[in-house]
Amino acid sequence: xxxxxxxxxxxxxIAQPHIEVEHLxxxxxxxxxxxxxxxxxxxxxxxxxxxxSGCGKSTFIRCLNRMxxxxxxxxxxxxxxxxxxxxxxxxxxxxxxxxxxxxVFQKPNPFPMSIHDNIAYGPRIHGVSKKDIDGIVEASxxxxxxxxxxxxxxxxxxxxxxGGQQQRLCIARTLAVKPSxxxxxxxxxxxxxxxxxxxxxxxxxxxxxYTIVIVTHNMQQAARVSDYTGFFLMGELxxxxxxxxxxxxxxxxxxEDYITGRFG
Amino acid sequence: xxxxxxxxxxxxxxxxxxSFGMMVELAFKDSMVAVIDLDVKLAERTLAFEAEVDxxxxxxxxxxxxxxxxxxxxxxxxxxxxxxxxxxxxxKRIVGLSINIAKIPGRIEGGHIKPLIDTKKMADIAADMxxxxxxxxxxxxxxxxxxxxxxxxxxxxxxxxxWVELIEMMAKDTSIISKATYLLFLVRYIERIADHCCNICExxxxxxxxxRIKLN
Ligand SMILES: Nc1ncnc2c1ncn2[C@@H]1O[C@H](COP(=O)(O)OP(=O)(O)OP(=O)(O)O)[C@@H](O)[C@H]1O
Ligand SMILES: [Mg+2]
Numbered sequence: 001x002x003x004x005x006x007x008x009x010x011x012x013x014i015a016q017p018h019i020e021v022e023h024l025x026x027x028x029x030x031x032x033x034x035x036x037x038x039x040x041x042x043x044x045x046x047x048x049x050x051x052x053s054g055c056g057k058s059t060f061i062r063c064l065n066r067m068x069x070x071x072x073x074x075x076x077x078x079x080x081x082x083x084x085x086x087x088x089x090x091x092x093x094x095x096x097x098x099x100x101x102x103x104v105f106q107k108p109n110p111f112p113m114s115i116h117d118n119i120a121y122g123p124r125i126h127g128v129s130k131k132d133i134d135g136i137v138e139a140s141x142x143x144x145x146x147x148x149x150x151x152x153x154x155x156x157x158x159x160x161x162x163g164g165q166q167q168r169l170c171i172a173r174t175l176a177v178k179p180s181x182x183x184x185x186x187x188x189x190x191x192x193x194x195x196x197x198x199x200x201x202x203x204x205x206x207x208x209x210y211t212i213v214i215v216t217h218n219m220q221q222a223a224r225v226s227d228y229t230g231f232f233l234m235g236e237l238x239x240x241x242x243x244x245x246x247x248x249x250x251x252x253x254x255x256e257d258y259i260t261g262r263f264g
Numbered sequence: 265x266x267x268x269x270x271x272x273x274x275x276x277x278x279x280x281x282x283s284f285g286m287m288v289e290l291a292f293k294d295s296m297v298a299v300i301d302l303d304v305k306l307a308e309r310t311l312a313f314e315a316e317v318d319x320x321x322x323x324x325x326x327x328x329x330x331x332x333x334x335x336x337x338x339x340x341x342x343x344x345x346x347x348x349x350x351x352x353x354x355x356k357r358i359v360g361l362s363i364n365i366a367k368i369p370g371r372i373e374g375g376h377i378k379p380l381i382d383t384k385k386m387a388d389i390a391a392d393m394x395x396x397x398x399x400x401x402x403x404x405x406x407x408x409x410x411x412x413x414x415x416x417x418x419x420x421x422x423x424x425x426x427w428v429e430l431i432e433m434m435a436k437d438t439s440i441i442s443k444a445t446y447l448l449f450l451v452r453y454i455e456r457i458a459d460h461c462c463n464i465c466e467x468x469x470x471x472x473x474x475x476r477i478k479l480n
Contacts, residue, residue, distance in 0.1 A: 219336070223338075247339060249340075
């Protein structure tokens with residue numbers, strides 16, 4: 001008689017997660033910033049990470065392509081597997097890893113070169129032949145919903161684009177090296193609502209080909225674009241589940257307080 | 265605590281639905297006394313109530329729409345808003361049915377064709393259900409909501425018994441058909457009121473647990 005529309009898939013283990021994090025701990029020097037995080041992210045899904053400033057969202061997302069390796073004094077324990085392979089294991093090529101797991105940051109950061117060259121940069125480094133480059137540039141710009149606005153000005157400096165266009169260019173640049181996972185750390189925080197909604201549409205389109213993890217401070221954005229949501233608090237993953245469950249009926253009091261704005 | 269004004273608005277919304285519920289309960293009880301005693305004066309008081317109820321309901325709707333448009337409610341806040349919207353529409357329907365009941369005394373001349381003993385019993389249960397469903401909403405008491413909705417069965421039983429009895433009486437004596445028909449409508453209205461109480465109880469369960477269930 002009881003029809004439970006929520007709380008379904010959250011407890012069942014995903015058979016073959018694209019990304020599987022197990023007992024991840026991270027320290028900056030003496031200070032522990034991530035505590036025993038475990039999470040499974042299915043392929044072709046969008047996962048939103050939310051939580052108050054300083055709770056470790058960026059730190060966590062950087063673990064997924066070992067960007068924290070670049071930070072001095074940073075120590076990681078635990079396991080992050082992508083397609084079943086531990087990226088912190090031996091014999092992992094970090095350059096290959098970052099090709100497979102692309103990242104887009106809060107502030108658009110195009111290189112000071114033309115639109116075309118921004119996108120061609122990655123494929124060139126990875127040895128793509130000259131005759132294939134233009135095709136990749138066009139396909140990447142199309143996938144990032146930027147082709148219409150830039151096809152007649154590919155030689156213009158990337159920095160002449162608007163902020164929202166620059167951010168889509170950065171997404172196109174990430175797509176150009178054919179990753180399977182895209183990490184986005186607050187990609188819309190510097191953008192106006194129209195550019196934001198373009199990026200959101202893009203994210204939902206891209207998930208048919210990619211697995212996406214996005215950090216956002218915008219709760220409505222998390223609710224709109226994601227399939228799964230993780231709530232972080234002081235370095236801990238407090239709750240992880242289907243987005244509709246988290247925003248409809250969170251299990252944890254602190255999640256509820258955070259998403260209803262009662263926090264602090 | 266953050267968002268104090270918003271939280272106050274939510275509290276206020278909840279309070280106004282509770283007082284709306286208490287007004288509706290009064291209207292229903294008055295209409296029942298009026299129909300049993302064929303008290304036209306009391307019936308008119310219930311009829312005059314309609315405008316007041318409309319105003320209250322409109323006020324509740326406006327604050328719900330404002331909260332939805334301006335505050336982006338989430339989680340239990342969203343559930344509160346959705347359930348208050350549904351509950352106030354159930355309450356409005358109960359007022360409508362009470363008004364239908366209050367119109368009966370003006371149409372029945374002389375006395376009733378039979379003492380309204382079972383009908384009164386049925387109405388008392390429905391009034392209890394109304395009171396308790398509002399109480400369950402106020403205290404978010406899922407157990408009370410379930411227990412309240414379960415009483416719908418008693419109401420339905422009496423409804424069918426009275427229905428059959430009235431049909432038999434009409435078959436025997438066609439001169440009472442007009443008066444008996446009003447009594448058929450009356451039990452039907454009461455039965456519908458109990459159904460709306462069940463809906464309110466379902467909303468209470470949804471509000472409290474996020475589960476959508478059928479209680480009748
Ligand atoms: N490079 C670093 N060296 C030392 N401590 C750091 C470093 N980066 C982050 N931290 C600390 O780790 C904790 C988590 O920071 P992080 O940047 O991951 O938070 P966040 O959730 O992304 O916050 P925000 O929403 O403000 O971006 C904070 O206490 C922060 O001060
Ligand atoms: Mg951050």
